Amino acid sequence: MRVHGEAGWTGRLVPLPVDGLIYASSMVMLDSARRKTPVPALARWLLGLGIAATLAANVAHGLGHGPIGVAVSAWPAVALVGSYELLMMVIRRSQAGFDGTSDSRTTADTLQEQAAQVFAEQLAADRVPSIRTIRAQLVGQPRAQRLRDYIAAGQES
Known part of the structure; x- marks a missing residue:
């Protein structure tokens, strides 16, 4: 230079x-x-x-x-x-x-459906479950966060 x-x-x-x-x-x-x-x-x-x-x-x-x-x-x-x-x-x-757009889509959809069923009572009371609750009852932390985001988006619709 x-x-x-x-x-x-x-x-x-x-x-x-x-x-x-x-x-x-x-x-x-x-x-x-x-x-x-x-x-x-x-x-x-x-x-x-x-x-x-x-x-x-x-x-x-x-x-x-x-x-x-x-x-x-x-x-x-x-x-x-x-x-x-x-x-x-x-x-x-x-x-x-x-984000569920790859081959893991079936697994993600199944978990989302399962989460909606498991937490139906809370959702009916307009409460979105915490990450800790989702993780404890269904999956680990990263998946719990994605599931919570999915469930919360369903509540807004």
């Missing part, structure tokens, strides 16, 4: 905002996937801009060494973005398993 006027620690920190932009945009997209809401256009644009910026900087760095220098310089950016997006795909897919 000294060639471009940056020296010392500031020269080493310059790539962080670009990589941070890629990270932040990906996190917004992941959050949208988890909440089942549309991805904000700004997140998509900034992700594309971050990828373009990091590739452009790396390619510019390798230009002085010919096509092989360009390829070698561009590779770390491609590898970072590619591996990070693969990780996001895995996380999004695993999240789908928690």
